[in-house]
Amino acid sequence: MTISRRKFLGWLGAAGMSTAFGKSAAAATHEHFTGYPNSFAILHDITLCVGCRTCEDACNKVNHLPPPDKPFTDLAVLDKHRRTTTKAYTVVNKYENKGPSKGPVFYKKQCNHCLEPACASACFVRALTKTSTGAVIYDSSVCVGCRYCMIACPFEIPTYEYDQVLTPRIQKCTMCYPRIIKGQLPGCVEACPMEALSFGKRKEMIKLARMRFQKHPDRYVDHIYGEHEMGGSSWLYISGTPFKDLGMREDLGVTPAPQLTAGALSSVPVIAGLWPALLAGIYAVSKRKEKIARTEKEQAVAAAMDKKGAATTQTEEES
Amino acid sequence: MWKGKSLLLGAGITVAIVIAFICTMSAFDDQALSKTSDQTQKTVMYRADIITFDNMDAFGKLEKPKAVFLHDLHTDALEKKHKDCVTCHMSENGRMSPKFMHLKDIGPEELTKIYCDNCTKCHSETIAAGEKAGPVKCDDCHRQRPLIKSSMVEMGFDKSLHYRHLKAQKDHCEKCHHEYNEKTQKLFYAKGKEGTCRYCHKKGTQSNKMEKVISMRLASHYACIDCHQKTMAMQMNAGPVRCAGCHDATEQSKIEKISHVPRLKRGQPDNVLINTGDPKSRIPQMMRVPFDHKAHEEYNDTCRVCHLASLDACVKCHPLTGSTDKKVITLETAFHKQGHQSSCFGCHESKQQDKRCAGCHAVMAKDGRKDSAACLRCHMVPLPERTGVLSTSKAAKMARLMPQLWKETFGPIYRVQVPKTVVIKNLMDRYGPVEYPHRKVYHAIVNKMQDSKLAQYFHYSETTLCLGCHHHSPVDGNPPKCENCHGAPFDKNHLDRPGIKASYHQQCMGCHQRMGVTKYLSCTSCHKERKKELQVSSK
Numbered sequence: 001m002t003i004s005r006r007k008f009l010g011w012l013g014a015a016g017m018s019t020a021f022g023k024s025a026a027a028a029t030h031e032h033f034t035g036y037p038n039s040f041a042i043l044h045d046i047t048l049c050v051g052c053r054t055c056e057d058a059c060n061k062v063n064h065l066p067p068p069d070k071p072f073t074d075l076a077v078l079d080k081h082r083r084t085t086t087k088a089y090t091v092v093n094k095y096e097n098k099g100p101s102k103g104p105v106f107y108k109k110q111c112n113h114c115l116e117p118a119c120a121s122a123c124f125v126r127a128l129t130k131t132s133t134g135a136v137i138y139d140s141s142v143c144v145g146c147r148y149c150m151i152a153c154p155f156e157i158p159t160y161e162y163d164q165v166l167t168p169r170i171q172k173c174t175m176c177y178p179r180i181i182k183g184q185l186p187g188c189v190e191a192c193p194m195e196a197l198s199f200g201k202r203k204e205m206i207k208l209a210r211m212r213f214q215k216h217p218d219r220y221v222d223h224i225y226g227e228h229e230m231g232g233s234s235w236l237y238i239s240g241t242p243f244k245d246l247g248m249r250e251d252l253g254v255t256p257a258p259q260l261t262a263g264a265l266s267s268v269p270v271i272a273g274l275w276p277a278l279l280a281g282i283y284a285v286s287k288r289k290e291k292i293a294r295t296e297k298e299q300a301v302a303a304a305m306d307k308k309g310a311a312t313t314q315t316e317e318e319s
Numbered sequence: 320m321w322k323g324k325s326l327l328l329g330a331g332i333t334v335a336i337v338i339a340f341i342c343t344m345s346a347f348d349d350q351a352l353s354k355t356s357d358q359t360q361k362t363v364m365y366r367a368d369i370i371t372f373d374n375m376d377a378f379g380k381l382e383k384p385k386a387v388f389l390h391d392l393h394t395d396a397l398e399k400k401h402k403d404c405v406t407c408h409m410s411e412n413g414r415m416s417p418k419f420m421h422l423k424d425i426g427p428e429e430l431t432k433i434y435c436d437n438c439t440k441c442h443s444e445t446i447a448a449g450e451k452a453g454p455v456k457c458d459d460c461h462r463q464r465p466l467i468k469s470s471m472v473e474m475g476f477d478k479s480l481h482y483r484h485l486k487a488q489k490d491h492c493e494k495c496h497h498e499y500n501e502k503t504q505k506l507f508y509a510k511g512k513e514g515t516c517r518y519c520h521k522k523g524t525q526s527n528k529m530e531k532v533i534s535m536r537l538a539s540h541y542a543c544i545d546c547h548q549k550t551m552a553m554q555m556n557a558g559p560v561r562c563a564g565c566h567d568a569t570e571q572s573k574i575e576k577i578s579h580v581p582r583l584k585r586g587q588p589d590n591v592l593i594n595t596g597d598p599k600s601r602i603p604q605m606m607r608v609p610f611d612h613k614a615h616e617e618y619n620d621t622c623r624v625c626h627l628a629s630l631d632a633c634v635k636c637h638p639l640t641g642s643t644d645k646k647v648i649t650l651e652t653a654f655h656k657q658g659h660q661s662s663c664f665g666c667h668e669s670k671q672q673d674k675r676c677a678g679c680h681a682v683m684a685k686d687g688r689k690d691s692a693a694c695l696r697c698h699m700v701p702l703p704e705r706t707g708v709l710s711t712s713k714a715a716k717m718a719r720l721m722p723q724l725w726k727e728t729f730g731p732i733y734r735v736q737v738p739k740t741v742v743i744k745n746l747m748d749r750y751g752p753v754e755y756p757h758r759k760v761y762h763a764i765v766n767k768m769q770d771s772k773l774a775q776y777f778h779y780s781e782t783t784l785c786l787g788c789h790h791h792s793p794v795d796g797n798p799p800k801c802e803n804c805h806g807a808p809f810d811k812n813h814l815d816r817p818g819i820k821a822s823y824h825q826q827c828m829g830c831h832q833r834m835g836v837t838k839y840l841s842c843t844s845c846h847k848e849r850k851k852e853l854q855v856s857s858k
Contacts, residue, residue: 048825050828050840052842101832101833102832102833103832185808185809192821193820193821193824193842194821194824194825194828195808195817195818195820195821195824195825198808198809199808199809200809200811200814204811204814207814208814208815211814211815212815214686215684215685215686215815216684216685217685217686218685
């Protein structure tokens with residue numbers, strides 16, 4: 001079958017219309033989802049952190065992780081910037097102080113437990129889920145090991161057990177989900193001697209951060225990191241040193257990750273479901289047109305032949 | 320088909336043109352880039368004697384980037400040829416003008432001609448004589464990215480410098496200070512009206528109806544250099560005439576400083592009783608504030624630290640009652656504004672950032688709310704009648720005697736019984752108890768106050784010192800225990816109240832950090848780690 005230019009453009013137009021009248025991108029994701037109303041959050045006041053690594057120690061203990069290469073009391077570890085590993089869900093890093101106070105600053109890094117996690121939206125088996133407590137938890141029993149979550153996470157948090165040949169898992173901070181549902185504090189929060197980590201309802205933690213800004217406007221950068229970043233997260237940070245100087249990304253915007261992909265993904269069912277029917281319809285219509293045209297042509301030819309035949313017989317008769 | 324072919328051909332040609340265009344553009348970009356990298360490779364020199372001809376700004380946007388002129392370089396070059404300032408500078412009313420070969424900024428064309436013609440003329444003559452000289456081509460002076468940058472530091476006239484001039488001029492204030500008579504359009508000297516130059520001579524030259532007040536920059540260069548030169552000509556010791564002499568950081572630090580400057584005589588009061596309303600009125604009002612003007616003169620380098628716009632009484636510009644006019648700043652705001660060096664509050668608060676004070680004061684909220692008891696340290700209650708100083712006494716006398724007599728009556732008293740050691744053991748788990756040397760710490764803080772009159776004044780009794788740690792407590796030396804308020808962390812009703820463990824750590828370590836006590840910052844410097852079997856996990 002040859003496709004004429006007009007026909008091709010017609011198809012294109014029809015396809016365009018069908019997508020245009022499909023679901024809008026925003027409707028595919030939640031309608032301005034601002035997190036579970038009573039979810040918990042942890043506020044990390046970077047100005048209070050003294051870099052004692054007690055949180056790392058506590059995290060190791062409550063999660064039954066293997067003992068570290070160097071003891072948690074060894075503060076020389078802080079001299080090198082580290083990232084989270086399968087054996088350390090959280091790490092404290094030391095940075096140069098560019099704020100009003102003196103001495104170095106310490107920033108604790110772990111999973112931010114986004115309100116709309118990119119990792120969970122990338123996971124096609126729902127191994128990662130955002131719970132109503134605020135914690136983003138992982139179910140290794142369904143995980144297929146695709147590591148899409150690692151690529152999706154803008155904070156480079158999930159890690160993969162490459163050394164486990166048969167049962168590799170994704171490893172990251174659980175916000176101590178098993179502990180919070182029992183009414184206990186997360187391990188790191190409980191251990192922190194300075195209360196540089198505060199635990200409570202997310203809205204209260206935001207209130208607390210604002211209270212500190214008001215009390216000490218000279219001490220803080222007037223911004224709660226995590227309040228809106230990537231749609232907001234269940235870990236919030238306040239600091240005296242600009243966040244970008246602590247290696248924290250400021251280019252993420254306020255749109256939750258799932259919303260960025262929802263537009264493209266929402267058109268998948270439209271294209272997958274509607275297009276075949278549409279194309280088949282168009283094909284059928286054009287086929288019918290062709291059929292009608294052919295019949296008409298045949299009839300015309302037949303008529304012409306009949307006419308010609310009649311004329312010939314007439315001449316024959318005449319001759 | 321022919322139609323299709325021609326369309327294809329047309330598209331092909333367009334694409335080729337676009338590609339060619341992009342290529343040439345990027346080639347241009349590359350050239351531009353290589354040019355800048357060439358320029359940055361040359362090291363940029365910093366000098367204090369850079370002059371840019373800012374007087375051209377008045378005539379709108381400039382055609383070329385401003386030329387960079389090195390003044391001291393020219394002075395030296397001319398000196399070698401036994402030429403002096405007159406080569407470039409004209410005189411007016413017996414004073415040398417700081418402008419180059421002109422007296423008035425007439426117009427852009429004329430000025431351009433004066434600068435370009437005279438500069439290039441001298442430069443080419445020097446080159447013709449076989450000597451090294453400055454540029455003769457336009458772009459060598461008017462560079463987009465000058466190779467020499469300014470390291471100029473601003474010069475100011477502090478108390479010490481003022482006193483040295485006063486002594487050298489034998490108390491003849493009129494040598495520098497003047498007023499302007501609008502009618503006769505002349506400068507005259509008015510005794511007792513002297514003020515900071517900057518009150519009239521602002522950053523830029525200001526044109527009023529009648530007069531033209533020249534900028535501070537121009538005024539200081541007219542007056543200072545002219546006088547220094549004349550003094551030098553008389554073979555006397557004089558101040559700098561070269562740019563670097565005043566504007567180079569190292570040269571500036573070499574200027575002699577007098578440690579104890581005698582008080583200026585400008586008719587200022589020793590003590591002032593600052594009114595908070597009409598003192599004769601029966602309407603209730605805040606207590607008047609006795610202010611030690613004489614003492615504050617010593618603390619500051621210039622009068623304009625406090626007297627921003629004139630040497631008049633504060634109330635002349637800052638009225639007691641507010642106004643709908645936004646420009647009006649009330650006396651209350653002028654005295655209590657936070658973060659402003661000219662307000663009482665702002666300046667005192669900045670002193671709290673000192674290492675010796677920050678331990679306690681940095682913890683205190685900076686939200687502008689103060690304990691009402693603190694008001695009374697300045698807004699002083701009238702003295703009891705037996706002291707002989709009645710509220711009807713003369714204001715100056717009251718201002719002088721009130722703080723003095725109150726101090727004699729009430730303080731400073733340091734008589735509180737401070738426990739020698741406090742053992743903190745209710746939180747023992749991983750670490751053992753802390754033996755806190757309470758009395759030692761207390762005495763250390765008392766000692767830190769000894770050389771600060773400000774600290775001693777506001778900490779009139781030891782109980783005010785106790786408040787550093789025992790905050791929100793009564794000022795009677797009997798504070799509640801920390802545990803009375805601080806218990807489990809994250810109390811919903813007291814969001815910003817730390818739990819007991821964090822209270823100790825924040826208080827102790829925060830203070831040590833801010834006061835630079837590095838010895839007690841690690842865990843084991845305060846409490847020893849307990850044996851594993853003794854550790855009772857709370858989990």
